[in-house]
Amino acid sequence: xxxxxxxxxxxxxxxxxxxxxxxxxxxxxxxxxxxxxxxxxxxxxxxxxxxxxxxxxxxxxxxxxxxxxxxxxxxxxxxxxxxxxxxxxxxxxxxxxxxxxxxxxxxxxxxxxxxxxxxxxxxxxxxxxxxxxxxxxxxxxxxxxxxxxxxxxxxxxxxxxxxxxxxxxxxxxxxxxxxxxxxxxxxxxxxxxxxxxxxxxxxxxxxxxxxxxxxxxxxxxxxxxxxxxxxxxxxxxxxxxxxxxxxxxxxxxxxxxxxxxxxxxxxxxxxxxxxxxxxxxxxxxxxxxxxxxxxxxxxxxxxxxxxxxxxxxxxxxxxxxxxxxxxxxxxxxxxxxxxxxxxxxxxxxxxxxxxxxxxxxxxxxxxxxxxxxxxxxxxxxxxxxxxxxxxxxxxxxxxx
Amino acid sequence: xxxxxxxxxxxxxxxxxxxxxxxxxxxxxxxxxxxxxxxxxxxxxxxxxxxxxxxxxxxxxxxxxxxxxxxxxxxxxxxxxxxxxxxxxxxxxxxxxxxxxxxxxxxxxxxxxxxxxxxxxxxxxxxxxxxxxxxxxxxxxxxxxxxxxxxxxxxxxxxxxxxxxxxxxxxxxxxxxxxxxxxxxxxxxxxxxxxxxxxxxxxxxxxxxxxxxxxxxxxxxxxxxxxxxxxxxxxxxxxxxxxxxxxxxxxxxxxxxxxxxxxxxxxxxxxxxxxxxxxxxxxxxxxxxxxxxxxxxxxxxxxxxxxxxxxxxxxxxxxxxxxxxxxxxxxxxxxxxxxxxxxxxxxxxxxxxxxxxxxxxxxxxxxxxxxxxxxxxxxxxxxxxxxxxxxxxxxxxxxx
Numbered sequence: 001x002x003x004x005x006x007x008x009x010x011x012x013x014x015x016x017x018x019x020x021x022x023x024x025x026x027x028x029x030x031x032x033x034x035x036x037x038x039x040x041x042x043x044x045x046x047x048x049x050x051x052x053x054x055x056x057x058x059x060x061x062x063x064x065x066x067x068x069x070x071x072x073x074x075x076x077x078x079x080x081x082x083x084x085x086x087x088x089x090x091x092x093x094x095x096x097x098x099x100x101x102x103x104x105x106x107x108x109x110x111x112x113x114x115x116x117x118x119x120x121x122x123x124x125x126x127x128x129x130x131x132x133x134x135x136x137x138x139x140x141x142x143x144x145x146x147x148x149x150x151x152x153x154x155x156x157x158x159x160x161x162x163x164x165x166x167x168x169x170x171x172x173x174x175x176x177x178x179x180x181x182x183x184x185x186x187x188x189x190x191x192x193x194x195x196x197x198x199x200x201x202x203x204x205x206x207x208x209x210x211x212x213x214x215x216x217x218x219x220x221x222x223x224x225x226x227x228x229x230x231x232x233x234x235x236x237x238x239x240x241x242x243x244x245x246x247x248x249x250x251x252x253x254x255x256x257x258x259x260x261x262x263x264x265x266x267x268x269x270x271x272x273x274x275x276x277x278x279x280x281x282x283x284x285x286x287x288x289x290x291x292x293x294x295x296x297x298x299x300x301x302x303x304x305x306x307x308x309x310x311x312x313x314x315x316x317x318x319x320x321x322x323x324x325x326x327x328x329x330x331x332x333x334x335x336x337x338x339x340x341x342x343x344x345x346x347x348x349x350x351x352x353x354x355x356x357x358x359x360x361x362x363x364x365x366x367x368x369x370x371x372x373x374x375x376x377x378x379x380x381x382x383x384x385x386x387x388x389x390x391x392x393x394x395x396x397x398x399x400x
Numbered sequence: 401x402x403x404x405x406x407x408x409x410x411x412x413x414x415x416x417x418x419x420x421x422x423x424x425x426x427x428x429x430x431x432x433x434x435x436x437x438x439x440x441x442x443x444x445x446x447x448x449x450x451x452x453x454x455x456x457x458x459x460x461x462x463x464x465x466x467x468x469x470x471x472x473x474x475x476x477x478x479x480x481x482x483x484x485x486x487x488x489x490x491x492x493x494x495x496x497x498x499x500x501x502x503x504x505x506x507x508x509x510x511x512x513x514x515x516x517x518x519x520x521x522x523x524x525x526x527x528x529x530x531x532x533x534x535x536x537x538x539x540x541x542x543x544x545x546x547x548x549x550x551x552x553x554x555x556x557x558x559x560x561x562x563x564x565x566x567x568x569x570x571x572x573x574x575x576x577x578x579x580x581x582x583x584x585x586x587x588x589x590x591x592x593x594x595x596x597x598x599x600x601x602x603x604x605x606x607x608x609x610x611x612x613x614x615x616x617x618x619x620x621x622x623x624x625x626x627x628x629x630x631x632x633x634x635x636x637x638x639x640x641x642x643x644x645x646x647x648x649x650x651x652x653x654x655x656x657x658x659x660x661x662x663x664x665x666x667x668x669x670x671x672x673x674x675x676x677x678x679x680x681x682x683x684x685x686x687x688x689x690x691x692x693x694x695x696x697x698x699x700x701x702x703x704x705x706x707x708x709x710x711x712x713x714x715x716x717x718x719x720x721x722x723x724x725x726x727x728x729x730x731x732x733x734x735x736x737x738x739x740x741x742x743x744x745x746x747x748x749x750x751x752x753x754x755x756x757x758x759x760x761x762x763x764x765x766x767x768x769x770x771x772x773x774x775x776x777x778x779x780x781x782x783x784x785x786x787x788x789x790x791x792x793x794x795x796x797x798x799x800x
Contacts, residue, residue, distance in 0.1 A: 389776075
């Protein structure tokens with residue numbers, strides 16, 4: 001029986017686990033190892049600080065869901081991968097594999113910027129449930145004593161979309177809380193222009209973002225790094241100092257420590273893969289999701305990351321699964337899909353409205369792109385949230 | 401300039417108006433004549449009685465929206481169509497046409513059953529905003545003084561889906577109101593089996609409906625006509641008499657009076673069309689939506705109608721538009737799509753869950769069908785409602 005170990009139980013990891021088990025059944029022994037005992041629908045974390053979602057609304061226990069499908073679950077953190085021994089060391093024992101799927105997501109590298117982040121720093125984050133709950137406590141305090149808000153994403157951040165969603169949601173929340181007139185909102189980003197999203201923009205996303213920023217009174221500062229953060233001020237690389245009373249800043253992303261410690265990743269700890277999502281140096285190691293190394297296609301003044309959304313993570317996982325199955329069954333078939341060629345599909349929420357976009361490819365040139373703002377986008381995300389959590393809780397990864 | 405008159409401003413009528421205007425621009429002079437001054441998103445009427453939607457949430461004024469696109473709007477009821485003169489008589493003047501699109505929807509034929517309906521009868525209806533508001537007043541009274549509930553659809557009704565949605569929603573509303581234990585719920589239908597929907601069922605829709613009825617405690621009675629209704633009892637054709645304190649019954653559908661008075665329709669007043677949605681006897685009269693005559697494909701013990709959902713109405717309108725354009729531009733091209741071959745696509749709400757289905761054809765045999773229940777279905781309908789109203793308010797009928 002082929003042993004497959006999957007590191008990570010989020011979008012890419014779960015998709016790989018369910019798909020491999022459904023397609024290979026008793027030919028495989030699958031173990032998912034995750035440092036989180038839950039699946040979390042990360043896109044909804046932007047709503048947690050305002051009380052619009054509770055953690056239990058957007059997460060479920062991985063163990064029963066996986067075991068129900070005949071997949072083992074180990075709640076542990078991988079500490080080292082030893083590819084020459086086909087071995088993963090974890091905080092709860094060692095695991096051998098015939099195939100390894102690395103779907104760990106990122107490490108959030110708050111320490112790269114002095115004063116950044118909820119633990120030991122002064123800014124909030126919405127990258128995990130704990131961070132989002134903390135961001136909510138800070139928000140509740142802020143509502144009683146409002147002032148300047150700064151939302152943004154640092155140099156080397158990837159997930160710009162979440163920062164945009166959050167800035168529009170906080171603007172909306174400030175209106176609902178009746179404090180909008182006491183609040184200035186500034187958006188700070190390492191992107192070369194607003195609406196770049198780490199994808200070079202999609203259609204008229206720059207104009208549209210600028211239009212909506214102007215419409216609701218958000219000031220945008222692009223092309224800047226954050227140099228340091230004090231309890232009341234944010235120091236930017238362009239010399240500007242922004243006072244703040246509430247700040248949510250997406251940090252730089254790194255590959256997880258286990259990868260960095262194993263020499264499997266690039267300098268930032270992300271896994272270099274070929275177009276089959278196989279590690280460039282190891283035939284039995286695949287990667288999918290945020291763990292995959294992707295370079296922004298052109299030089300930028302400030303280093304920025306490329307978003308690997310839940311949808312893209314799933315697509316990568318499916319390609320990897322296809323190629324693993326081919327090897328397990330001894331077929332000579334390789335499915336290839338370069339990251340640049342994944343067709344992005346995304347709905348971004350802006351409180352009571354939002355924007356839907358899709359395009360022919362992640363990176364330009366693109367054959368087509370569609371970008372639609374509309375009040376229904378909010379409800380599309382709500383629907384998708386419910387659908388997706390239901391789908392994953394039931395292991396229905398054969399569905400779109 | 402070609403004069404096009406469209407009777408009706410709902411799904412089919414608006415789709416035809418916007419599409420014809422966008423594609424033919426100044427070559428056509430389009431007038432929409434509707435007895436309703438609003439577009440109403442009919443699928444959401446099931447939520448109005450429980451206060452989950454207000455009329456203004458699910459409707460908009462037709463006049464400014466149409467005029468904004470260069471389409472005339474006449475708020476009037478057509479009273480007669482004189483095809484030999486290419487003339488429509490209305491309660492507000494006469495209108496000549498080169499092409500006529502009949503998209504009037506149905507007349508609700510409450511008088512066919514003694515005691516049926518909100519005007520002069522004892523049961524409620526959710527077929528119009530006024531009916532739904534009345535059904536809400538009755539619901540509010542009922543909550544204070546609960547008893548047996550009967551929901552259903554009579555002989556010759558078409559819109560069975562709405563009755564199913566309503567029975568599940570009222571069951572959910574009864575639970576929310578804390579009166580579920582004081583309430584029995586019976587579902588009465590002319591369909592030959594539960595989950596037939598007037599389409600002969602879709603996949604396992606019968607088993608699924610029976611399962612959910614059992615699960616939430618709804619008794620189903622199929623294959624019956626309603627003979628008469630008194631203030632407290634409903635008399636069925638199988639001899640059974642159902643006591644009730646709250647009843648919502650979908651009535652028999654007829655074609656509108658103007659059609660019946662003009663000799664254009666079949667015995668029930670629906671328009672017989674060919675597969676281009678052209679009237680079988682008139683080259684410049686088209687029909688789309690509920691006004692179109694469609695026969696259930698096999699004999700049933702009790703006569704039943706076939707549902708023409710908003711989606712199907714749109715599809716019919718698009719085919720008709722294509723053929724009208726072809727004639728206006730002098731092209732020799734006919735687009736054909738028999739009603740039986742329309743691929744249905746539907747989300748039905750059940751309060752806090754629902755079901756999504758699609759199939760290759762309206763009628764069997766079908767190449768494929770998909771039927772999925774899930775809690776996300778509710779949110780899919782909510783999203784679609786917002787999307788669709790936004791789309792129609794902006795005339796974006798080029799979108800799906």
